[in-house]
Amino acid sequence: xxxxxxxxxxxxxxxxxxxxxxxxxxxxxxxxxxxxxxxxxxxxxxxxxxxxxxxxxxxxxxxxxxxxxxxxxxxxxxxxxxxxxxxxxxxxxxxxxxxxxxxxxxxxxxxxxxxxxxxxxxxxxxxxxxxxxxxxxxxxxxxxxxxxxxxxxxxxxxxxxxxxxxxxxxxxxxxxxxxxxxxxxxxxxxxxxxxxxxxxxxxxxxxxxxxxxxxxxxxxxxxxxxxxxxxxxxxxxxxxxxxxxxxxxxxxxxxxxxxxxxxxxxxxxxxxxxxxxxxxxxxxxxxxxxxxxxxxxxxxxxxxxxxxxxxxxxxxxxxxxxxxxxxxxxxxxxxxxxxxxxxxxxxxxxxxxxxxxxxxxxxxxxxxxxxxxxxx
Amino acid sequence: xxxxxxxxxxxxxxxxxxxxxxxxxxxxxxxxxxxxxxxxxxxxxxxxxxxxxxxxxxxxxxxxxxxxxxxxxxxxxxxxxxxxxxxxx
Ligand code: SF4
Numbered sequence: 001x002x003x004x005x006x007x008x009x010x011x012x013x014x015x016x017x018x019x020x021x022x023x024x025x026x027x028x029x030x031x032x033x034x035x036x037x038x039x040x041x042x043x044x045x046x047x048x049x050x051x052x053x054x055x056x057x058x059x060x061x062x063x064x065x066x067x068x069x070x071x072x073x074x075x076x077x078x079x080x081x082x083x084x085x086x087x088x089x090x091x092x093x094x095x096x097x098x099x100x101x102x103x104x105x106x107x108x109x110x111x112x113x114x115x116x117x118x119x120x121x122x123x124x125x126x127x128x129x130x131x132x133x134x135x136x137x138x139x140x141x142x143x144x145x146x147x148x149x150x151x152x153x154x155x156x157x158x159x160x161x162x163x164x165x166x167x168x169x170x171x172x173x174x175x176x177x178x179x180x181x182x183x184x185x186x187x188x189x190x191x192x193x194x195x196x197x198x199x200x201x202x203x204x205x206x207x208x209x210x211x212x213x214x215x216x217x218x219x220x221x222x223x224x225x226x227x228x229x230x231x232x233x234x235x236x237x238x239x240x241x242x243x244x245x246x247x248x249x250x251x252x253x254x255x256x257x258x259x260x261x262x263x264x265x266x267x268x269x270x271x272x273x274x275x276x277x278x279x280x281x282x283x284x285x286x287x288x289x290x291x292x293x294x295x296x297x298x299x300x301x302x303x304x305x306x307x308x309x310x311x312x313x314x315x316x317x318x319x320x321x322x323x324x325x326x327x328x329x330x331x332x333x334x335x336x337x338x339x340x341x342x343x344x345x346x347x348x349x350x351x352x353x354x355x356x357x358x359x360x361x362x363x364x365x366x367x368x369x370x371x372x373x374x375x376x
Numbered sequence: 377x378x379x380x381x382x383x384x385x386x387x388x389x390x391x392x393x394x395x396x397x398x399x400x401x402x403x404x405x406x407x408x409x410x411x412x413x414x415x416x417x418x419x420x421x422x423x424x425x426x427x428x429x430x431x432x433x434x435x436x437x438x439x440x441x442x443x444x445x446x447x448x449x450x451x452x453x454x455x456x457x458x459x460x461x462x463x464x465x
Contacts, residue, residue, distance in 0.1 A: 045449050091427070118461035119428025121408060125464040141427075148429045151410045196380055199424075199432050222445055251438055252424070258432070261411045351451070 009225075016228040017051040023235045030056040031187060032234055033324055035177060036194035037064030037352025038222055044357040046224045052231070059324035062176050062280060063194050065141045066093050066350040067322065069169055070278045071310040074099035077138045077167050080303050081112040087130065088114045089123040090138040093350045098343060100310055104138075120152035120166075127156075127164035136165045136299045143200040146170040146288060147261035150268045153290070153297055167299040168289050170269070173197055174205045175286035176277060181213050185325055190234040192227065193219035195249050202257025203245050210243040221249040268294055278312070278346065279319025318345035321354055328358035335359060379446070381425045381455045382439035383407065385417060396430070398423065400459045401443070407462070428462050 024030060034040060040060045043049065049058060062068050078099050081088035088104070095104045095116050108114040113133075117123050120137050127135035139149045149166060156164050173194060180186055193206055198219045206217040216237035220230035230248045237243060247253055268291055275287030290298040299305070312318055315333050320326040328334055328347070338344035340356055347353035351360075383398035389406065396417065398407040409417060409430045417423075422439040423430040434442070446452040 041449060042445075117463075118458045119464060121428045121464035122462065144426055144431070147411055148408075148427050151408065151429065196426065196431070223441065252432055252434065258411060260413050261431075264411070 013051065013224055013228060016225065016232055020056065020228065020232050020235060021053045023232065023239060024053050024056055025239075026053075026055060028055065030189050030235070030238070031059050031324075032056065032190050032192060032231060033059040033061045033180070033188050034192040034220075034227075035061035035063045035173060036192075036197065037067065037350065037354075038195065039192055039220065039227060040064070040354050041352050041357045042222045042224070043227060044361040046227075047361070048224060048227055051228070056231070056235075058192075058231075059188060060321070060327075060354040061180070061191075061324060062277065062322045063142065063173060063197070064347070064350050064352040064354075065145070065169075065171065066097055067318070067346045067353045068171065068176070068277045068280070069097065069140060069346060070276045071099055071312065072276070072308040073169055074104075075101070075308050075310060076305045077169075078104060078107055078112075078114075079306055080136050080138075080167060080299055081107060081114050083134075083303060085133050086113065087126065087133050087135045088112070088138060089117045089126065089135060090114070091118070091140065092116050094138055094140060096343065096349045097346050098349075100308075120149050121155070124152050124156055124161060124164055127161050128159070131163060134163045134165065134302075136167055136303075138167050138169070140169045142171060142173050142194070142197045143261075143265075144196040146172075146269065147200060147258070147264045150264040153268050153294060154264065156297055157294070162296065165297050165299040165302050166290060168269075170288040171275065171277070171286055172271075172288065173201075174208075175283050176280060177206075177209060179277075179280050179283045179286075180323060181209065181215070183323060186323070188215065188324070189238055190216040190218070192230050192234070193217050193245070195219065195221050195226075195253065198247075198249070198253040198257070200258045200261045203247050203253065203255050204257070206245045210245050214243045216243050217245045219245070219247045219249050219253055221252065276309070277322075279322035313344060316345050318347050318355075321347055328355040331355070379426065379451060379455050379458060380431060380442065381446070381459060382434065382442040383423055383425050383459070384439070385419050385421045385423065387419060388417075395465075396423075398425065398430075400425070401456065403456060403459050405459055405462045406465050408464075425459070428464065 123137035269288035347355040
């Protein structure tokens with residue numbers, strides 16, 4: 001109970017934690033994956049693992065868009081910045097992700113015109129303000145962010161802004177969950193579904209997890225109590241031998257999702273046949289690209305993209321951490337070669353990344369020494 | 377980037393109906409409301425903002441929850457920087 005007491009109603013939290021402890025079967029090892037990086041961050045920040053029974057472990061999933069982008073894709077994006085007259089724009093957390101020749105920030109220091117933006121609309125505005133330059137937006141993110149890119153693109157088209165393009169790296173969460181479920185070294189009992197992604201996609205896309213794989217899914221909010229309630233809901237389903245999709249975050253997430261957002265996405269994007277995810281390899285139909293009608297704004301059409309594939313440094317175990325096979329301190333580089341000042345892998349860059357969250361909140365615990373691989 | 381920031385609509389842009397002037401803890405910026413076109417929006421409504429776009433309409437109480445959450449995660453300053461950084465109008 002390190003952090004929880006200071007936040008929200010501690011009595012309520014104790015009640016739910018107590019209820020979870022009473023509900024679990026002491027002879028079973030529970031493994032529940034929180035898919036979303038925002039949940040990982042909240043879990044570590046509030047020390048939630050400390051109030052859970054020892055035989056219930058939260059496994060961190062691949063839901064951090066910066067973390068799942070493979071190094072080759074970072075290099076590809078940076079190659080666009082090397083064209084004369086190009087301004088490459090990206091969100092802040094993207095600026096520190098290492099490619100093979102450095103991070104976007106380091107390339108910028110060496111003279112490339114790379115700028116941080118807070119919204120894709122800022123990148124479009126920059127293109128309007130700099131008509132003699134070409135502004136490319138390095139788009140990343142799950143369903144939470146993809147509709148914003150879509151609307152920005154529709155606006156660029158409506159305004160006739162031609163010196164603007166999108167380097168599209170949007171990914172969708174469901175195929176990644178499927179890949180994890182299909183992975184042979186995986187043993188999960190249930191899922192905490194992502195909160196913000198689900199405001200767009202709704203709850204329906206998770207139904208196959210319950211139906212085809214017999215695993216409960218509970219979409220959750222980000223407060224400690226939200227997460228504990230969601231865990232309790234998963235445990236209750238498991239006890240009742242049920243598997244269904246439930247929505248703990250009803251105050252924000254509509255079951256059917258956000259229709260205008262889904263429409264905007266289908267207006268401008270189509271599914272790629274396959275896309276590489278860091279640590280998960282190539283996953284079919286897991287990412288978005290611009291429809292041919294938007295080729296004039298598609299950086300992959302407008303620029304020669306090398307399409308490099310880069311294998312991660314051997315000692316870096318980002319892939320295992322992303323799949324939930326290893327926990328952050330079990331990576332050989334954790335806290336040594338790889339730390340937030342000098343990240344080797346992207347999981348150490350974004351605050352949503354499991355390694356950064358672990359480093360920030362729990363690294364002083366004697367965890368690494370006791371660490372056991374969590375596969376069974 | 378995964379932040380969802382609560383703000384209150386204070387005005388609409390007459391010329392650009394998809395933009396709303398939104399107050400986020402005293403900072404006022406234009407926010408794109410194109411993802412909420414199928415919901416009635418009025419001055420005084422609370423919304424959750426993500427990368428310059430309103431993602432959902434929320435209750436005032438949820439907005440407070442969300443702000444407290446950002447503080448608890450030490451991300452309130454980041455959120456303010458983000459809102460201050462929106463340069464599109
Ligand atoms: S510690 Fe660094 S190298 Fe190891 S898994 Fe985490 S981000 Fe990857």
